[in-house]
Structures are given as C-alpha cells and as structure tokens.
Amino acid sequence: MDSASFAHPLISHVITSSSLHRSYGIHHSARLGLWKNKVWNSACCAAGVEDLFDDSNLKRNENGSLLGALNNNESSSASFETLDAELTPETTDFFVSDAEGDPDCPSKGYSSIERALNALRQGKFVIVVDDENGDIEGNLIMAASLTSPKDIAFMIKHGSGIVSVGMKEEDLQRLNLPLMSPETEDEDSSAPTFTITVDVKSGTSTGVSAADRAKTVLALSSPESKSEDFRKPGHVFPLKYRNGGVLRRAGHTEASLDLVALAGLPPISVLSALVDENDGSMQSLLNLRKLASEYTLPIVSITDLIRYRRKREKLVERTSVSRLPTKWGLFQAYCYSSKLDGTEHVAVVKGDMGDGQDVLVRVHSECLTGDIFGSARCDCGNQLDLAMRLIEEAGSRS
Known part of the structure; x- marks a missing residue:
C-alpha cells in the first residue's frame, strides 16, 4: 500500500476543499489514517472527525495528553485505524464532493x-x-x-x-x-x-x-x-x-x-x-x-461563485521537491504555496502514490510545542511520530 503524510496547518482546507485534494493527487478515494484528536488546550486543534474511536482505548497522563496507545503496542494497533472516504466520481478533471453538488448547477432560485x-x-x-x-x-x-x-x-x-x-x-x-x-x-x-x-x-x-x-x-x-x-x-x-x-x-x-x-x-x-x-x-x-x-x-449567489471558482482554479502551486531523510526513513517532500495568502504547506510522501487509490494519509496540523518541543500537555508530536512510522512501514512495501 502506498503512503503519504500531509504536514502543515491546513486541516479545514485539506478535509473540505476539493481543489486541494486534486492538488495532492487524491482523486477518487483515500484511506485516511487518523488518530482521534481532542482539543486539550488552545495550542491544539481537532481535525473535525468525530467518534472514530472509543475514548476508553486512550489513556491520559497527568498533563492531559493521550500517550497510552503510543506506549503500548497492542493499544497502538487497536487505536490507529483506517477510514474509507467515499468520494463522488470526477466531473471531467475535477473532484466534486457530495456536499458541494455540481459546481455548475446554480442554487435553487438563482441564475447560473x-x-x-x-x-x-x-x-x-x-x-x-x-x-x-x-x-x-x-x-x-x-x-x-x-x-x-x-x-x-x-x-x-x-x-x-x-x-x-x-x-x-x-x-x-x-x-x-x-x-x-x-x-x-x-x-x-x-x-x-x-x-x-x-x-x-x-x-x-x-x-x-x-x-x-x-x-x-x-x-x-x-x-x-x-x-x-x-x-x-x-x-x-x-x-x-x-x-x-x-x-x-x-x-x-x-x-x-x-x-x-x-x-x-x-x-x-x-x-x-x-x-x-x-x-x-x-x-x-x-x-x-x-x-x-x-x-x-441575472441574480447569483456568492456561494455559487465560490463553487464556480474552486472548480476551475488551482489554489496552490508546487514550489519545490526534495529528498527528506528522517529518523523514520527516507521520504520525498513536496512544498506548496497557497495562491490566496502565500502560506506554505508540505506533503511528505513515501512510495509511489499511483492512481491515488488506497493511500494511507495523515493530515497533521502544525503544533510548535508538541511537534518541536515534545510538550507533555498535548499528544501532537506523538501522533505525528506514530503516523510517520506507520507510513514508513506501508510505503516501504510499495
């Protein structure tokens, strides 16, 4: 199974924006490897995925972080699972989700x-x-x-x-x-x-x-x-x-x-x-x-205009590609820049993504204290470490 890890603070866009799915090459369906992420303090944010796992499987330490599953191999394999994401077929060369409907079809009562x-x-x-x-x-x-x-x-x-x-x-x-x-x-x-x-x-x-x-x-x-x-x-x-x-x-x-x-x-x-x-x-x-x-x-809605533009425009552009040796293994780093605000995003990939089917994905929001300093008040760094290890294992088999 091919694997990819997506890093940087684009949780809402990656999950909800069809144009960014296209940019990262995931067109039809994806296997999402997600750790349930609760909001324990203001420095961490949830990915908006609810009730994927039972809270009873996760142990908290005295500072409130979720470390139990990471410190126990059995618990780790039970808690880190995959989720099938069923996406609607493409229209020509663009991804459209059920939530958005047909971007070229105006909302009821409006003109195209x-x-x-x-x-x-x-x-x-x-x-x-x-x-x-x-x-x-x-x-x-x-x-x-x-x-x-x-x-x-x-x-x-x-x-x-x-x-x-x-x-x-x-x-x-x-x-x-x-x-x-x-x-x-x-x-x-x-x-x-x-x-x-x-x-x-x-x-x-x-x-x-x-x-x-x-x-x-x-x-x-x-x-x-x-x-x-x-x-x-x-x-x-x-x-x-x-x-x-x-x-x-x-x-x-x-x-x-x-x-x-x-x-x-x-x-x-x-x-x-x-x-x-x-x-x-x-x-x-x-x-x-x-x-x-x-x-x-003609009378049009701004919502329809947003959908119209998102269908036709590429919202990010690739700026560079580099080999990335890490403690988990050798990855390929793809750097992107948002055309809207210049924010930079990184896709860290292991193996050949092929047609984008059956790819293990981690969507990670940047957390300075957890990712860099290993803060015990959140489990962000530990989540990232586990995801990278699993992706390295899966990607090495591709």
Missing part, C-alpha cells in the same frame, strides 16, 4: 454564473446576493469600463445612493487612493475597505450627478488615469478588493470584481447596495428576485 458573465459582457447589470442564511444584502454590479450615465441613474434609483467601485490594490496605489481607515483592514477582515472618495476633474461640475459619477467611474477604470486627474474627496467610493477574491473574503466587492474578471473585462467593478424604496431597508430576497424578474437581470 455563466448567464451572469454573458450579461456583464453585454454591459448589463447582475444582482449579487450574499449568504441567505444571515442578513441578506443584494448589490447591483456591472463592469466599470462599460458604465454609462443611464446605468448610474438606475443604480441611484434602486440602490442606497452610494456608488462604489471595486479596485485592486495596485490600481489604488497607482492613483494614490489610501484607505479611509487603514486599521479596519487588520481589525475586521470581513468589513469592506473604503478608500478616500473621488470625483474626476475633467468634464464634471459638482460631481454628484449621474453623468458626473459615470465619468468618474470610467476614469477610475482607465489604465491611463493618474492621481492628479481626481478631486479628493468626491462622490464615488472606491473599495479595495482583497487578493484571492471570494475565496479569501465572501463579500460583494470581491464577488463583483471576480465576475467582471471572469467575463474577460478589465478587473474593475461598479456596485451599489439595493434598498427598499419605501423605508430604505435592505431589499429582501423576495424583492431582489422581483427586481431581477422585472428587468430581466
């Missing part, structure tokens, strides 16, 4: 992402809705480079009156548009990040009319614009897009710019929150769908 992209290419609006399980917010979005005064008037009529422009960091830096509140980006990663407001100078008067704001939006979307072309403050609200888009932050700014970019247009969006015309509250999902039907607009 492809329909939204076609609308954006034609210079039309799309309604983007966030998590319907929480506080609903729907935004009108379109490509900033295709904006007209009529479009801005439509946004002002149906929206909050605030016209925002989603922009990447490099464009904001080029135009010298600093954040209004830089500390917000660090303190609350879920909050939108506004820059100082602007009006384009050329061809505008007060900057507040639909025509003036349309000119400002077009100027912001132009790669030829310069910082001195704008008055600051103004009436248009640039928003900073977080690198990685909806895969990093599931917000309307990121969704709007992701959609515009996927449509093959310059990656700058214009957006405005939709509000009730009577009381100014956020439009309900029912009213958002009525508006979409009345004006024949």
Whole structure:
C-alpha cells in the first residue's frame, strides 16, 4: 500500500476543499489514517472527525495528553485505524464532493454564473446576493469600463445612493487612493475597505450627478488615469478588493470584481447596495428576485461563485521537491504555496502514490510545542511520530 503524510496547518482546507485534494493527487478515494484528536488546550486543534474511536482505548497522563496507545503496542494497533472516504466520481478533471453538488448547477432560485458573465459582457447589470442564511444584502454590479450615465441613474434609483467601485490594490496605489481607515483592514477582515472618495476633474461640475459619477467611474477604470486627474474627496467610493477574491473574503466587492474578471473585462467593478424604496431597508430576497424578474437581470449567489471558482482554479502551486531523510526513513517532500495568502504547506510522501487509490494519509496540523518541543500537555508530536512510522512501514512495501 502506498503512503503519504500531509504536514502543515491546513486541516479545514485539506478535509473540505476539493481543489486541494486534486492538488495532492487524491482523486477518487483515500484511506485516511487518523488518530482521534481532542482539543486539550488552545495550542491544539481537532481535525473535525468525530467518534472514530472509543475514548476508553486512550489513556491520559497527568498533563492531559493521550500517550497510552503510543506506549503500548497492542493499544497502538487497536487505536490507529483506517477510514474509507467515499468520494463522488470526477466531473471531467475535477473532484466534486457530495456536499458541494455540481459546481455548475446554480442554487435553487438563482441564475447560473455563466448567464451572469454573458450579461456583464453585454454591459448589463447582475444582482449579487450574499449568504441567505444571515442578513441578506443584494448589490447591483456591472463592469466599470462599460458604465454609462443611464446605468448610474438606475443604480441611484434602486440602490442606497452610494456608488462604489471595486479596485485592486495596485490600481489604488497607482492613483494614490489610501484607505479611509487603514486599521479596519487588520481589525475586521470581513468589513469592506473604503478608500478616500473621488470625483474626476475633467468634464464634471459638482460631481454628484449621474453623468458626473459615470465619468468618474470610467476614469477610475482607465489604465491611463493618474492621481492628479481626481478631486479628493468626491462622490464615488472606491473599495479595495482583497487578493484571492471570494475565496479569501465572501463579500460583494470581491464577488463583483471576480465576475467582471471572469467575463474577460478589465478587473474593475461598479456596485451599489439595493434598498427598499419605501423605508430604505435592505431589499429582501423576495424583492431582489422581483427586481431581477422585472428587468430581466441575472441574480447569483456568492456561494455559487465560490463553487464556480474552486472548480476551475488551482489554489496552490508546487514550489519545490526534495529528498527528506528522517529518523523514520527516507521520504520525498513536496512544498506548496497557497495562491490566496502565500502560506506554505508540505506533503511528505513515501512510495509511489499511483492512481491515488488506497493511500494511507495523515493530515497533521502544525503544533510548535508538541511537534518541536515534545510538550507533555498535548499528544501532537506523538501522533505525528506514530503516523510517520506507520507510513514508513506501508510505503516501504510499495
């Protein structure tokens, strides 16, 4: 049986992210060698696998770590088992799980992402809705480079009156548009990040009319614009897009710019929150769908966009491969870097993984005190040691 050990703090992603299964070469099914991991202190995290083993098989020492099975060969073989993970068949070349369904099939009551992209290419609006399980917010979005005064008037009529422009960091830096509140980006990663407001100078008067704001939006979307072309403050609200888009932050700014970019247009969006015309509250999902039907607009969910992107994009890239001699034996180390945040991850492999079937796998979350210093307050280091020994044994037989 071929074997592999996956090290580094990517527990939630490795277990739930289909794209990372693809990246590590496990396509159809896997044999997961898992030690039941309880949360004994804040330095250790559980893998999210419940009740795989009976707690009575595991003995705790006075510091709370699970060492009994490691100090006893009989207990060790009984407690470290394999779990069959049944995964759905691939669609073309991409792994899809039962939990996610078909990434190209929109959620009930929503339009497909492809329909939204076609609308954006034609210079039309799309309604983007966030998590319907929480506080609903729907935004009108379109490509900033295709904006007209009529479009801005439509946004002002149906929206909050605030016209925002989603922009990447490099464009904001080029135009010298600093954040209004830089500390917000660090303190609350879920909050939108506004820059100082602007009006384009050329061809505008007060900057507040639909025509003036349309000119400002077009100027912001132009790669030829310069910082001195704008008055600051103004009436248009640039928003900073977080690198990685909806895969990093599931917000309307990121969704709007992701959609515009996927449509093959310059990656700058214009957006405005939709509000009730009577009381100014956020439009309900029912009213958002009525508006979409009345004006024949696609309405898409951010959840569907996340699934669409995850199907098509490779989220990690291999940076290096090296032989790794260890006290357990000789392994091959594959280093990966996340394209979303640059975090590095390591896959330590023994033997030939073949087609990815019947592979012994350990998913290990990094624990400095347990892995490096052998802390007696957790069993992370001992779990890793046992996993590496078992993988060495199994991999040597391949």
